Amino acid sequence: MTTEANTAVEEQEAKPLTTEEAKERALARYKVERDYFTENREAAKLMVEIGPEWQLQVQLLDIMLDAKEVIIDCVENDKPFIAGYFCNAPELFHAMDLPWYMIMETPFLAASAPYLEGDTDASVEIGMSQDLCTAIRLPIYYIETGQMPLPTVAIGLLTPCDGTPMLEQVIQHNSAWKDVPIYSCDPPYTSDERAVNYYAEELHRMADHITEHTKHTYSVDRLREVCEESNKTYSLWQEYNELRRNVPCPHGWEIGGAQAFAISQCFVAGDPRCTAWFEKLLEVGEERVAKGIGAIDRPDWEEKIRIFWFDIMPYGWVFEFMPWMEEEFGAVVVMDMFGNFPYTMIDTTSEETMYHSLAKRNLLDAPMIRQARGTAENFAGDIRRIVEDYKIDVVVWPGHMGHKDGAATVGIMRDTCRDLGVPFLHVGLDLYDKRYTSVEEVKEQTADFFRGMGLA
């Protein structure tokens, strides 16, 4: 073992850090990420005059950076906080006045960060297989090397793929994390009313567990207030999605599903600041639709191919690929897996109805969980609906190396597209690491496909 990462693991195993040293180590990387986003925000501020979309980026980064500062404050001052996931009903955390961060935050939200490639290599050097999903491998690496803030309570995830239970086991057994109380809701396989009721009970137990270990609780009125705000947020998101059905689509890859996903559920769910972000997004989108402006606002540019990108956006190399598709082929990602479908509105009549709706939202609607947990029919059903609603010309299944669950349904997806008469492109790549399949190779496959299908 010669690398810095391996040395870090050896040191951690050899000589336990003091609490202060451990905090310092955990926050070091977290602060680097904060600083990376701070720089991005400063750059975005300089672009605000170019268009209101940049103001939206600034607002998003404000919300994200505030959330990061709160976590840093919690670690430094021993205040309770949670490590969890977007599909753990984060409205409950907010109602309990408990800050939280997402265990997969770096691959999900900071995949374009310059240190990601080095961290990915380091994850292999400490012994993880390159076949393991990069989005799973990175948090495991951060936990195993003491580079992730140690929470008061961890909320795990046992769905939708084979990788998440592995991450769960790391949380349970890592020497620093093994004493952190963890609760992971048991996800039922089916999607019927019985399954939803069961999952609602699981969320109840999760809330009780959090209360037991943090002494934070919620009043039903406060939960209702948060859920009603969350409903406002999701209603606006739905309204914005309708705008993306317009031809031309008012925005391209730069703003849309990924940001809406992050704002609605990755920081403070059910917060008026998030609602305000969506109000602005909608206002900007409506203006572009009214003026007939497409993804690129230039007289010599025209939208020619409307794409359904059925996965996470390739944020590890998005800047090298998406602008190329738009410029070269007029090919626009109109909808993606993370912008897909409005979520269940929360019925705020009673505590019971709120839990029931939260269970539906987090079990049946949340991206990836919706598609990859349980039976495969949602893969086909979602394609059928989105192709029609959004006038899709091409369905792209990127074939992320970690999405083995989806890989098993490629045949179903392809046959569904054949039924609909829509071309289906399956690439095979790593959304976070362009060395798996080079960007040039992905471009070549895409270009050949567009030409071969008579789209370009």
Place this chain on the structure above:
Amino acid sequence: MAAFDGYIKATHDFIQSMQGDNCTQTVHRDTVDELRASIPIKIGKGAMQGIIMRGNTFVELGNPLAGSTSHLLWTENCSLIQDGRITLIGPDIDTAEGQSLPFGQILMVGGEALKNQDHEQLQQINIIGDQIEGYMLRSSAENIWARVSRDVASREFTFETLGKAMIALIKSNRPDITSVEILFVTSGKKDVEELADSVSSAKSLGSDILKEAWKERGYDVDCDFDCSTCHDEEVCDDIRDTIVQIKQKERSENAAEEDIIATSNK
């Protein structure tokens, strides 16, 4: 009896139970061309240009918070369908300007040649897309959620118009469907929920049909095995037992250590 026949009967029972001032019924056994000619809007691919934005919405139907349900029931026994009948229970579009109405829609279709393999494509009938001028189904997976534009509302767009448009589209797009009957419910959230309850298990029945249809095409959409059918069950059981033994040992060792500490502190 075919899969959904019982649900068609339940829907008719529901209609029967709701008969009264609130219920209007019309029957249209015209040809597709006659139906097209009788409505004040365009229908067919591309009939609706663009989208209906919130500012141009005359009425919204089926907001999930107001109440929403939609099902498509099909049968090969056409005698079960009252072909051309459009039933509306509750207020019509022209009386609901600016409102968000609860919305239930049951589409009943019949065709002697229909079979389980058609089920998935039949569900596609519900996805209107851009085929009805001034009527936009919002992109919602679970519910039916729709908008009627101000423009077509001013041209007397009613549920009868919508029903006739749908019958014409279905019969022209799917010649194997010979009978179409539609129920619309806007009278209240409770009524929509009652309707949803009466056909609730049709969804899981549809899923079962889908699974079988995919199986015939060579695909499994479901995992049809569990621990009891897995040949590695014994190995897993051994691992679980071993883990239990390790934990028990750890616990007893910890308890012994605590005893020693407690004794030395005395």
